[in-house]
Amino acid sequence: MIVLKTNYGAISIELNFEKAPKSAASFLQYAKDGFYDGTIFHRVISDFMVQGGGFETGMAQKPNGEPVENEADNGLSNVVGTLAMARTSDPHSATSQFFINVSDNHFLDHRNKTEQDWGYAVFGRVVEGMEVVNKIKNVDTGSSGGHQDVPVIEVVIESLDVFEEE
Amino acid sequence: MPSRILLISDLHLEDSRPDITNAFFEFLQSNSGNCTSLYILGDLFEVWIGDDNHTELSQSVAAALRDFASAGSSIYIMRGNRDFLLGEEFAKQCNALLLNERFVLKTDDFSALLIHGDQLCIDDLEYMEFRNMVRNTHWQKDFLAKPLAERSTFAGSARQQSKQATESKSNEIMDVNQAEVENFLRASGEIVLIHGHTHRPAIHQIEVGGNTGPLKARRVVLGDWDESLWFIEICGDQLNLQNQPLNS
Numbered sequence: 001m002i003v004l005k006t007n008y009g010a011i012s013i014e015l016n017f018e019k020a021p022k023s024a025a026s027f028l029q030y031a032k033d034g035f036y037d038g039t040i041f042h043r044v045i046s047d048f049m050v051q052g053g054g055f056e057t058g059m060a061q062k063p064n065g066e067p068v069e070n071e072a073d074n075g076l077s078n079v080v081g082t083l084a085m086a087r088t089s090d091p092h093s094a095t096s097q098f099f100i101n102v103s104d105n106h107f108l109d110h111r112n113k114t115e116q117d118w119g120y121a122v123f124g125r126v127v128e129g130m131e132v133v134n135k136i137k138n139v140d141t142g143s144s145g146g147h148q149d150v151p152v153i154e155v156v157i158e159s160l161d162v163f164e165e166e
Numbered sequence: 167m168p169s170r171i172l173l174i175s176d177l178h179l180e181d182s183r184p185d186i187t188n189a190f191f192e193f194l195q196s197n198s199g200n201c202t203s204l205y206i207l208g209d210l211f212e213v214w215i216g217d218d219n220h221t222e223l224s225q226s227v228a229a230a231l232r233d234f235a236s237a238g239s240s241i242y243i244m245r246g247n248r249d250f251l252l253g254e255e256f257a258k259q260c261n262a263l264l265l266n267e268r269f270v271l272k273t274d275d276f277s278a279l280l281i282h283g284d285q286l287c288i289d290d291l292e293y294m295e296f297r298n299m300v301r302n303t304h305w306q307k308d309f310l311a312k313p314l315a316e317r318s319t320f321a322g323s324a325r326q327q328s329k330q331a332t333e334s335k336s337n338e339i340m341d342v343n344q345a346e347v348e349n350f351l352r353a354s355g356e357i358v359l360i361h362g363h364t365h366r367p368a369i370h371q372i373e374v375g376g377n378t379g380p381l382k383a384r385r386v387v388l389g390d391w392d393e394s395l396w397f398i399e400i401c402g403d404q405l406n407l408q409n410q411p412l413n414s
Binding site: 087099116 | 379
């Protein structure tokens with residue numbers, strides 16, 4: 001289990017190593033390396049998802065690691081409370097950025113292996129602290145540094161606790 | 167007061183369906199003076215052979231729209247695949263503005279790309295060929311120079327051919343091409359697309375692959391007026407697709 005300690009409260013997440021081994025391992029490594037400490041949820045859309053893991057306070061983009069193979073064909077669906085890998089229009093371009101679905105976004109699920117329909121890989125879920133996610137999804141947003149839907153008051157992941165089982 | 171915008175399409179008004187014409191006049195009356203603007207996204211008429219063909223139907227519709235405009239609403243008319251020859255003269259008669267085939271509707275709280283929708287049916291090669299021909303300005307100029315009787319004969323046979331062709335075409339071919347939908351949205355930078363044409367009213371959520379993360383877009387399809395009337399109401403940032411039985 002991993003606990004994201006934000007300025008809005010703690011969010012506990014569970015990674016799915018069985019269904020999304022590569023994505024989960026990548027996220028865990030970033031977490032252990034302290035990469036996410038001090039990053040922000042920089043893209044917040046209240047009826048869609050909250051996205052973070054790539055920018056520091058002041059909307060400074062962090063350098064990314066190697067892209068991870070897209071595991072969206074693992075049968076997991078982008079429903080409320082799930083974590084999925086954010087990426088560009090290239091299906092296999094995900095690195096550190098992730099998002100938490102705050103709606104049932106089935107249209108983000110894998111349909112086929114074309115660039116257009118590959119979908120977004122779900123690799124974990126929120127097990128505790130969904131009320132914190134709901135607080136975050138409702139913050140006021142605006143434009144900042146050429147980006148839209150940026151929280152006016154920063155939502156910061158101050159630190160992460162990693163509890164490895166077994 | 168927040169803006170209230172109404173959008174309709176595919177009324178296919180014709181003499182043989184006075185019930186639809188009446189429903190349209192009632193729709194205008196009931197919304198007269200209480201909406202900012204009305205957008206008609208194509209196929210207001212089932213057939214249109216030129217603005218110079220003054221019929222009882224065309225004149226009564228123009229009068230009704232003029233009244234609606236004088237009550238304080240702006241009217242915007244887009245051409246459809248049936249009334250693609252509708253022109254500035256008729257628009258002027260209605261006190262309406264004629265829109266190009268792609269138009270971005272923008273308010274303080276809402277924006278969307280508006281099209282008729284036939285442009286998205288690119289899998290229907292036969293239709294696309296016909297469309298390229300009749301949307302050509304030279305073809306239109308030549309056609310409009312012909313006597314009304316000749317134009318009317320052409321329109322009749324084109325409708326007949328289209329009807330026969332439609333019966334033999336699969337549903338998939340006559341629906342929109344998904345990749346083309348995404349192309350239209352990407353090219354416009356909009357995340358809401360509103361159209362008619364397919365007669366398949368629905369609100370589809372689609373992902374259009376943003377470069378910054380997942381991007382949620384909506385394709386909102388107006389229904390045709392037949393057994394019920396369909397319209398979209400946009401108030402502030404809220405969009406609603408609504409329908410009512412025609413005889414209510």
